[in-house]
Amino acid sequence: MAGDARTRVGGGAAELALMWGGFPPLGAGAGWLLAAAAGWLADLRWVPLRGLFEALSRLPQPQVSIGAAVLGALAGLLLAGAGTAERLTVTVDRERVALRRDGKRQETPRHQVRVVLVDGGDLVLLDGDGGELLRERSELDRNRLRAAFRAHGWPWAEEDPHRAAYRLWVPGLPGLPAGADALLRARERAIERDRRNDARELRRELSRLGVVVRDEERRQYWRLTARAVAPAADQRTAPEPDRR
Structure with a gap:
């Protein structure tokens, strides 16, 4: 986090390095091992997809193991890409907060927000009536989020006031x-x-x-919430048939 005008909280470079530097090699290694052990796996009656392993065991080595390693590495790259897109990024300034995930961006202006908190694993923004303006799953560090919002004058709560x-x-x-x-x-x-x-x-x-x-x-x-219209205290909600 840096700068007085805007603060950005994200997963950080270490998380990206773990995904992009770790998933492809792991996928390649898994592919290589499966191809190399195809004959042994095909002899185990309880192993699913035995026919696939039998077919692999008949293919020439080391070509099949190399091909399986390449496919495993590509799968790791796809997984790293999906993980990167799923990362939540929170950007805060004195006027608004912006959340970005999976290419989608949502903004909430400061004047609508009464309280900011982390509830379990969710980032939550509450309005003046106690309603939720936003609830977004977050793996971001609570301390970093707290520091970011407080640095720009947002009202932070350690627990849900409701x-x-x-x-x-x-x-x-x-x-x-x-x-x-x-x-x-x-x-x-x-x-x-x-x-x-x-x-x-x-x-x-x-x-x-x-x-x-x-x-x-x-x-x-x-x-x-304060704006909800609840039925009278003696009025019961009529049970509805269960259509499961």
């Missing part, structure tokens, strides 16, 4: 706005099937209703 307001979601639980229970059911199914994009989009839909969701061990916890 943590005590969360309740474990149970289908049909009273207190949710109309439609939120159905969205939480759909999001539960998305989490069970590891559909991350669907779960993210359903989180946004819940946010529009004033419902904030956080996940713990594949369980959903929820709270209401």
Whole structure:
């Protein structure tokens, strides 16, 4: 981090060196070993893809091992490229914060943000009503993020100021706005099937209703923002049929 005008927090050169300098050689070595041991592996009845190893064992050496090493190195390069694209980069100044990942950029202006924090492995920005302006998975060092935001006057919190307001979601639980229970059911199914994009989009839909969701061990916890319209205390959410 350097400079008063803007601070950038990323994974650093060491992480890039590990991916680009480590994955291709590992892939090449794995390819070479598999090709060299193809005959031995083909004799093991429990090994999957025995037919492939039998075919490899009939090909001339060392050509097949060299080819397998090249393919392994290419696979390592592809993996390093995917890892590089998936890295989160956070750039902060006094007016806005910008996040970039996988070629996509999202910005949040400073005047909308009431609190910045790291919740578990997520970078979170909260607005004045307690709603989430942003929640992004982050492997970045918490101390570096804290220093970056504080250096530019952003309000940093060591823990979620609304943590005590969360309740474990149970289908049909009273207190949710109309439609939120159905969205939480759909999001539960998305989490069970590891559909991350669907779960993210359903989180946004819940946010529009004033419902904030956080996940713990594949369980959903929820709270209401100040702008949420909750049903009366004696009004229960009608249970919906389970269509799983």
